[in-house]
Amino acid sequence: MPLVDLFLYDVKETDSARHREYTGAPLEPILRSLKVIDDMGAKTVIRCPVIPGFNDREEHFAAVGKLASGLKNVMGIDVMAYHPLGESKAASVGKKYPLSDVAMPADETIARWISSIAAHTDVPVKRG
Numbered sequence: 338m339p340l341v342d343l344f345l346y347d348v349k350e351t352d353s354a355r356h357r358e359y360t361g362a363p364l365e366p367i368l369r370s371l372k373v374i375d376d377m378g379a380k381t382v383i384r385c386p387v388i389p390g391f392n393d394r395e396e397h398f399a400a401v402g403k404l405a406s407g408l409k410n411v412m413g414i415d416v417m418a419y420h421p422l423g424e425s426k427a428a429s430v431g432k433k434y435p436l437s438d439v440a441m442p443a444d445e446t447i448a449r450w451i452s453s454i455a456a457h458t459d460v461p462v463k464r465g
Contacts, residue, residue: 402457415465
């Protein structure tokens, strides 16, 4: 901990069942770890990757804002909008890209996501 200036901490989904479905991992240990580093005084930026049709829900945005507000050392929230850059990597290793039907969101959509999260917290929210 003393060697780290800032933790960049991804919160991909705030609904436990959806998190397990989309990531294959439970949500609870991730949230516990975030709380531990916050309790230790570590500065953190919560990164919120958003994929249209998966986690672009008002309930998720509200939960991210509330999560950040419940911690003492969160410096900001970065909204990480979906982009298809992984498609070429998947092709290079002979894999089908699972999100090939997902379009990049418009700037207006990303601005709406940022506003939705910001409505639930005093922590600064910006595009990451």
